[in-house]
Amino acid sequence: xxxxxxxxxxxxxxxxxxxxxxxxxxxxxxxxxxxxxxxxxxxxxxxxxxxxxxxxxxxxxxxxxxxxxxxxxxxxxxxxxxxxxxxxxxxxxxxxxxxxxxxxxxxxxxxxxxxxxxxxxxxxxxxxxxxxxxxxxxxxxxxxxxxxxxxxxxxxxxxxxxxxxxxxxxxxxxxxxxxxxxxxxxxxxxxxxxxxxxxxxxxxxxxxxxxxxxxxxxxxxxxxxxxxxxxxxxxxxxxxxxxxxxxxxxxxxxxxxxxxxxxxxxxxxxxxxxxxxxxxxxxxxxxxxxxxxxxxxxxxxxxxxxxxxxxxxxxxxxxxxxxxxxxxxxxxxxxxxxxxxxxxxxxxxxxxxx
Numbered sequence: 001x002x003x004x005x006x007x008x009x010x011x012x013x014x015x016x017x018x019x020x021x022x023x024x025x026x027x028x029x030x031x032x033x034x035x036x037x038x039x040x041x042x043x044x045x046x047x048x049x050x051x052x053x054x055x056x057x058x059x060x061x062x063x064x065x066x067x068x069x070x071x072x073x074x075x076x077x078x079x080x081x082x083x084x085x086x087x088x089x090x091x092x093x094x095x096x097x098x099x100x101x102x103x104x105x106x107x108x109x110x111x112x113x114x115x116x117x118x119x120x121x122x123x124x125x126x127x128x129x130x131x132x133x134x135x136x137x138x139x140x141x142x143x144x145x146x147x148x149x150x151x152x153x154x155x156x157x158x159x160x161x162x163x164x165x166x167x168x169x170x171x172x173x174x175x176x177x178x179x180x181x182x183x184x185x186x187x188x189x190x191x192x193x194x195x196x197x198x199x200x201x202x203x204x205x206x207x208x209x210x211x212x213x214x215x216x217x218x219x220x221x222x223x224x225x226x227x228x229x230x231x232x233x234x235x236x237x238x239x240x241x242x243x244x245x246x247x248x249x250x251x252x253x254x255x256x257x258x259x260x261x262x263x264x265x266x267x268x269x270x271x272x273x274x275x276x277x278x279x280x281x282x283x284x285x286x287x288x289x290x291x292x293x294x295x296x297x298x299x300x301x302x303x304x305x306x307x308x309x310x311x312x313x314x315x316x317x318x319x320x321x322x323x324x325x326x327x328x329x330x331x332x333x334x335x336x337x338x339x340x341x342x343x344x345x346x347x348x349x350x351x352x353x354x
Contacts, residue, residue: 008023008194008206008208010023010194010196010204010206012198012199019198019199021196021197021198021204022196023194023195023196024195024196024197025093025168025195026092026093026168026195027092027093029195029197029203031092031195032092033090033091033092034058037090037092037166037193038057038058038075038076038090040205041054041076041088041090041166042054042057042076045078047166047191047193047207048076048078048086048088048164048166048191049078049080049086049162049164049189051080051081051082052078052079052080052086053078053079053080053081053122053144053145053148054076054077054078054125055077055078055079055085055118055121055122055125055145056076056077056121056122056124056125057074057075057076057077057125058073058074058075059073059074059077059121060072060073060074062109070109072105072106072109074087074106074109074110075088075089075090076088076090077110077113077121079118079145079148079149080149080162081148081149081150082149082157082235083149083151083152083153083154083157083158084157084158084160084161084162085107085110085111085113085158085161085162086161086162086163086164087103087106087107087110087161087162087163087164088163088164088165088166089102089103089106089163089164089165089166090166090167091165091166091167091168092167092168093167093168093169094167094168094169094170094171095165095167095169095170095171095174097171097173097174099165099167099174100163100165100174100177100178100181100188103163103165103188104163104181104186106163107161107163110161111158111159111160111161112159113158114155114158115142115145115153115158116142118145118153119138119139119141119142119145120138120141122141122142122144122145123136123137123138123140123141126141126144133320134320136320139285139286139289140320140321142289143274143285143289143321143322144314144322146289146292146293146296146322147312147313147314147322149296150296150299150306150307150308150312151236151296151297151299151300151306152293152294152296152297152300153293154297160187161187162187162188162189163186163187163188163189164188164189164191165178165188165189165190165191166191166192166193166207167190167191167192167193168192168193168194168195169192170190170192170210170211174190175190175211178190178211179211182211182212189209189211189212190209190210190211191207191208191209191210192207192208192210193205193206193207194206194208235306236300236304236305236306237305237306238305238306238307239303239304239305239307240330241309241330241333242333243333243336243337245303245309246261246309246333246334246337247337248302248303249261249309250337250338252298254291254294254295254298255281255282255283255291256277256278256281256283256288256291256292256295257291257292257295257308257309258281259277259278259280259281260272260277260310260324261309261310261326261334262280262334262338263276263277263280263324264310264324264325264326264331265326265330265331265334265335265338266331268325268326268327268328268330268331269325269326269327269328270325271313271316271317271323271324271325272323272324272325273317273319273321273322273323274288274321274322274323274324275319275321277324295308296308309326309330309334310324310325310326310330311324311325311326311327312324312325
């Protein structure tokens with residue numbers, strides 16, 4: 001069963017003294033759901049998931065073919081690095097008994113988002129407080145999404161969002177419904193936050209996984225199986241790229257990934273911007289993004305792993321674009337294969353094909 005609030009013990013420590021703290025509800029501290037709890041999630045997405053990128057929040061621009069569009073407001077829409085949407089419902093205090101139905105409704109509507117719509121929404125989110133050069137274009141927002149999901153967005157994953165309900169407490173009615181829904185294949189996580197205040201007035205927020213708990217998940221193999229899900233949702237391992245892998249990569253028509261490796265291998269550990277990569281590969285930004293997305297699909301299907309041969313981060317060099325780097329060992333393997341004259345030329349003399 002999920003842990004009770006009494007299972008969590010928080011202490012304020014000073015030298016050899018540990019002082020227990022008692023939980024305080026957010027209302028008594030005058031914290032609000034939208035102005036405070038929601039903003040904490042937007043600033044620290046790991047509250048709802050360790051690998052979540054915020055796409056948008058308070059989305060209510062739904063459309064229907066017939067009739068009046070619903071006015072429902074989705075609290076937070078995120079994207080996991082596995083390519084699945086994350087629909088987060090936030091509640092101050094204990095959740096109402098129908099919260100899981102509300103979250104399922106939002107997940108059903110969010111499952112219709114496509115890549116272009118997600119890029120548009122993410123651009124609006126990134127630009128909400130940005131000015132001047134800090135503002136991003138829709139292509140730059142799409143590039144950032146692509147950076148977050150290195151194996152590319154897949155329709156079968158987008159139509160199956162993961163639900164996260166964040167609250168101070170959950171009734172037995174909600175937990176029993178969520179357990180049953182998970183057993184039927186609906187992916188819902190319950191996360192519990194607790195607020196504390198120290199003797200000096202410092203406020204502390206803790207967030208813990210309420211359901212499913214690790215002890216239960218460890219036994220969910222057999223005979224208690226969930227319904228089969230798409231194979232695309234299976235967690236792929238992260239595997240170091242070998243010379244054999246690079247030999248195969250060079251034999252494939254991937255001019256943009258080849259350009260990434262060529263440029264990064266010259267200076268291991270140095271961040272190379274995507275604009276420089278696209279120029280070396282002879283493609284524009286949108287064409288480069290498309291080819292990287294295609295490579296991401298091949299990483300998952302042909303190379304059977306979750307990781308590209310490089311490390312990627314957003315705006316690492318100070319400009320709103322993707323940046324790539326490889327370590328010295330990876331660079332040496334790539335250059336060894338290049339020098340051996342394996343199939344496939346450099347990105348500068350290959351024909352640019354999809």
